[in-house]
Amino acid sequence: MKKSFKFICIYCTISLVLLSTILPLILSNNTAFSTPDNPLKGKIILIDPGHGGIDGGTNSGNILEKNINLEASIILKTELINRGAKVMMTRDKDVSLENLCKDNDYRHRRDLKARVNMINTNDIDAYISIHVNAVNNAPYVKGPMVFYSNTNINSKTLASYVQDSLNTIAGTNRNPNVADYFLLTNVRKTGILVELGFITNNEDKNLLIKKDYLKKLSTGIVIGLEKYFENK
Ligand SMILES: [Zn+2]
Numbered sequence: 001m002k003k004s005f006k007f008i009c010i011y012c013t014i015s016l017v018l019l020s021t022i023l024p025l026i027l028s029n030n031t032a033f034s035t036p037d038n039p040l041k042g043k044i045i046l047i048d049p050g051h052g053g054i055d056g057g058t059n060s061g062n063i064l065e066k067n068i069n070l071e072a073s074i075i076l077k078t079e080l081i082n083r084g085a086k087v088m089m090t091r092d093k094d095v096s097l098e099n100l101c102k103d104n105d106y107r108h109r110r111d112l113k114a115r116v117n118m119i120n121t122n123d124i125d126a127y128i129s130i131h132v133n134a135v136n137n138a139p140y141v142k143g144p145m146v147f148y149s150n151t152n153i154n155s156k157t158l159a160s161y162v163q164d165s166l167n168t169i170a171g172t173n174r175n176p177n178v179a180d181y182f183l184l185t186n187v188r189k190t191g192i193l194v195e196l197g198f199i200t201n202n203e204d205k206n207l208l209i210k211k212d213y214l215k216k217l218s219t220g221i222v223i224g225l226e227k228y229f230e231n232k
Pocket of ligand 1: 050
């Protein structure tokens with residue numbers, strides 16, 4: 001009697017442990033919809049690391065924008081996946097994209113057109129284009145800036161959430177800006193262009209080459225995206 005009671009207890013304990021570990025996994029796989037606790041669940045986010053390959057973007061000595069963009073984007077991708085989002089990228093290695101556009105246009109424009117085309121033709125909930133800023137003769141200007149276009153009605157809202165979140169991290173007090181960049185004005189989907197910081201500012205430059213800081217900025221972008229989907 002005693003022995004079989006012990007056996008039942010062990011059996012119950014094992015069953016409970018299995019249920020408590022397997023059940024959440026089954027549930028999480030079956031609920032591909034966002035919830036108030038997890039607004040990014042099932043959302044499809046397209047990350048566009050600016051420049052690449054022959055196009056280094058802006059630079060400071062041998063520190064190239066294209067590499068910072070890609071590193072930050074890969075960190076952002078991981079964070080988004082950890083929160084249940086699905087992630088697409090315009091590039092995940094050091095390449096430019098002009099070969100994907102057959103238009104009779106100059107190289108840089110074909111690269112941008114290829115990115116625009118990827119964003120417009122894929123079924124996505126938002127896109128984030130990642131860049132690094134530079135300004136001549138103003139080495140004191142620093143901090144992240146978020147840009148959007150009025151071609152999509154929701155982009156400004158997303159830009160505000162992400163800029164607020166990045167302000168908290170960088171100790172800045174900016175508003176998002178409208179910009180007439182080719183990518184922003186030719187894309188119809190909701191999205192923003194994030195300039196992570198200024199390579200022309202020493203403080204920013206030293207931060208942007210550190211993985212820790214790129215992770216902080218990525219978390220800031222994720223928090224902004226979460227707030228946007230929470231309130232949508
Ligand atoms: Zn750039």
